[in-house]
Amino acid sequence: MPGFSVLANSLVPGADRMSGHADSSRRAYDHAAIEAKWQRYWLEHRTFRAEDGKPGPKAYVLDMFPYPSGAGLHVGHPEGYTASDIVARYLRMRGRNVLHPMGWDSFGLPAEQYAIQTGTHPAESTRQNIATFRRQIQALGFSYDWEREIATSHPAYVRWTQWLFLQLWRRGLVYEAEVPVNWCPALGTVLANEEVIDGLSERGGHPVIRRPMRQWMLRITAYAERLLADLDELDWSESLKTMQQNWIGRSEGAQVTFQVEGLDAMVEVFTTRPDTLFGATYLVLAPEHALVRRIAAPERRQEVEAYIAAAACKSDLDRTELAKQKTGVFTGAYAINPASGESIPVWIGDYILASYGTGAIMAVPAHDERDHEFARTFGLEVRCVVSPDGARAPEPGAAFTGEGFAMNSGAFDGLPTAEFKKQITAWLEERGIGRAAVNYRLRDWLFSRQRYWGEPFPLVRCPACGVVPVPENELPVLLPEVPDYRPTSEGEPPLARASGWVATSCPACGGAAERDTNTMPNWAGSCWYYLRFIDPRNDAAPFDPAKAAYWLPVDLYIGGTEHAVLHLLYARFWHKVFYDAGLVTTKEPFQRLVNQGMILGEDGEKMSKSRGNIINPDDVVAEHGADALRLYEMFMGPLESVKPWNTRAISGVRRFLERVFDLFSRQVSDEPPPEAERRLTHRTIKAVTEDVESVSQFNTAISRMMELLNGVAGNGVQHRETLETFARLLAPFAPHLAEEAWQLLGHGDGIARAPWPLCDEDLCRESEVEIAVQVMGKLRARVKVAAGAGEEAHRAAALADPRVLRAIGGREVAKLIVVKERLVNILLGR
RNA sequence: AGGGGAGUGGCGGAACCGGCAGACGCACGGGACUUAAAAUCCUGAGUCCGCAAGGACGUGCGGGUUCGAAUCCCGCCUCCCCUACCA
Known part of the structure; x- marks a missing residue:
């Protein structure tokens, strides 16, 4: 390849730039050599x-x-990483002390599945996967401070995850409860929700049932109100905040007590519509409700038991999606409607969830769609108690769920819904049979997994002392070696197999005791990793609170929408606990958050192995280079939108980079550039700066740089002032090429800390602008006016144009609208 | 069902606060260079009619407000994402 030796010469860091070579000897843009050179330089100089x-x-x-999967990086990863890298590099050039770290969420199921299949220890496959991910990510030239790299499965990290868990324990936020898990009898294992598809196991397609097991729970509901309220302070998209609000799902209403007839038993229900109490014609309990067996009449018992058993076997999906028809059985018991004093039947039905509210409802079939459907199925009474207009009853045949005015409600008739709610709640409170109540859709967090590859719980079960935490100075509790990573046949976690590990002594009394054999879910490590990055090598604490006070909050957090709810909610929860514990000084961890949109395959479909439309970033880097990949991913469209990949389109940004390289390889003049070029440059500075600040419009920033190139590339001699600006604007986007360009301009220091160019507002404006001239709203001509020209100048310029005069055709000008520097619209009389 | 987002050339997308629709790029047509091709450079292009000058139409569909609407309002249609019997 001709010219290669010249290129090789320039690859020595600090080498003098070649100057004044003729066009015939122009050097090729060798992305591989340039990128390797600067990546080495950055590492050696600890630039970031x-x-x-x-x-x-x-x-x-x-x-x-x-999560460092075995499949390696896919093109979705570099999308968010490039965006954050552009911002990080930009902020460094603006003089900010930037913390931009990277690490690995390295506990998780795939490594464990792989271990079950191949016998490879998860620690080993994880180590290999991390090595691959690190190599791939480093090849893209991101400005991470690699000295802060962490992995959640590393013992030094696990130690502090366990330590923080114990802080939650101390604050009474951890408890044990019997809750249903996804149990697959065929596989003999517990499955995560994500592993259950349509009621069948993802692997093998075996049926999955709900089975109660003792589980560790975190009391996230204690923070529901704060998790909701503090959303207000965050710079997150409204849609993301809405998702979190919906997930927390606060609803206000009342709790009402119903006396069961002939028994010393009460049924508590939660309702958001206490105003419909007079229309409650029956009760429905969840099949799992504690009272069901007590109240069931002897002659109904067999049917009730059969229904309970059937419900237990159903997965959540069977109970919801497949339930086109509502099911239920009558218990034989009756309760008293406290408002009407009437006797109403008590049913059980699996459309009532044991885990929400009180696990029981008062059914108002006239004003709730679900109750209406149930009542129709079983021929139960429907009584209208809300009139839409205060005069007539609502249309029969469907539930009227809107607000209106009370009817058939005794002394309350005629009250508007909102007022009735207040009065009936007070009425119930006076009689001690109800009260105002708030309910959340958010449940406490099921925190234990019957898995191997996760953090062991630092808890010991002692026959004498109960559950005792492992002393902090004995952390971490590390995973034992086990012969088999599957759960035991009894459904116990694989850690139960490590009998030597399980057997321990009680930290409190010293007697024989057993370790808890559960592990924590994947979320545990990711709940606080942003804190560990602040102080990654601290071995006396998870992090130094003083350093946390300096670095927090995270100013910009970028990631996919798939974590819009769970990860972000869990991390916010832990952060608030740490705030209460005095470990951090901010109420919220992530001030600004941007979700990048998914990158689809070339066929416009989600990338997946089965579709065979996966793009491997390694191939793109090898062929076009990291700078081209970075630039292309940003050029595809706004960061947050979903966009399809187009391999051919990469050639566009690749050509751009080649032309940029060519530009900087030419002769440079120290003469100031012509006025027009300087104006173009300053307009570009302004536009690129605004686009980077938006953390979204990187595509238009690149367009502007392309326009700048198109504007100056035709000139034979290049002006230093323009090139110095251009290189710095390009630096966050295509950092390797920008460094090379900077060096070609004769700079000894890297471009990474060069000051970001600032625009001169006066130069951002053209001296003369083209405006549109419309006649009766139709575009007829384009004329030029001086920048800042007044209305009169606009009018004169418009009326001087022959095409405009022809369109006017001698008619009278009735009105003339001038929008300065934009257009003139001439309206004619009739 | 509810919530959120989006519909602009052959394609990805641009258009500030209501003011020249289609920037920038891909693909495509024409030309230069070449024995030839690739690459590169120049150049053309929303659609339709027209040799041309020019004209008509045009931002999912139908209305409205306005001198002027991709942008604002009302009513529909389609697609994507999230939640999914939450009382």
């Missing part, structure tokens, strides 16, 4: 090291760290 406590403004720019 974040300095704890450095005076001046800081910025914490974070990516959602990946």
